[in-house]
Amino acid sequence: MSLRSAVAAPFKGRGEGELAESEFVVALSLDRDWFSPEQATRLADIAVGEGLLERTNEALVPTFDPADTTIPEGFVPDEELLRRRSAFEQVLDALVADGIDKREAVAEINELQQRLAVTIEAAAVLYARRRDIDVNEAADRALAELGG
Template identity: 60%
Template sequence: MSLEVAVAAPFKARARDRLGQGEFVVALSLEREWFSPDQAKRLVDVAVGRGLLASEDGDLVPRFDPTEVTVPEGFSPDESILREQSTFESALDAIVAAGVEKQRAVAAINERQRALAVTIEAAAVLYARERGAAVDRLAAEVREELAAEAGDGATVADDVTDDSTVADDADDATDDSGAA
């Protein structure tokens, strides 16, 4: 997958398991000349949305082992990988459109993901619903993904997108942490 190769390259080049976002962007835009700085920032958003990267303490951390990814000689990623909008990004767009500041929304989503031990997409849909954003289509997608991962786990998938159960759980989790 070219997205995974593009994300792995800066980590492999520096032989590190975490990079600042600026360092990541410089590696992709100035050093490799694969993207403009804005496109490299977009790649970060896509990779976070696809679960390939996470933001921890201001650094980007891969959610896979970059050392196991081969960057072919002469490889250059296709710009189409920047056009993919993940479920996470769609939910985040809906949250921002509902009036929540983007950084605050991302922080709250990350907190819900940790507190509830769900996917970033499920956490984003939960937070979007809590904020009154229209995400019914996205909730259905997340429900299907969770059901597929859990086998026949329809109960788990239904719980993740049920406003009354999980939203209350999310509120309880964030009440203790002070986030959101």
């Protein structure tokens, strides 16, 4: 969820539906002092890779409504966001963002994995889809990681 909050912050702060990548970087590095410019650029790349942002005509456009994202008072994103998350972590974050208890989700995903003899990523995607949660980006990534 903190990745979504970090990505939403520049759009909410500027009240824009799209930002030039340089504006996004300035908002995260200079305006908020959360990251260095290089780290902010890396965050944009990760957000694009995880389907939270799209690059169009040298602009970044969120694939979600930033206005619906709560940025807690005093929120400061962790540099851990700068590492690429696994497909499983992406699905788990989507589940938690939809209000599903993390421990419950992990337990049920593990049970599915054992019962169906599939990868943890496949079980997580199935679990999310059964709850009508869109995890297509993570599903595509999990499939690509399998060589499919």
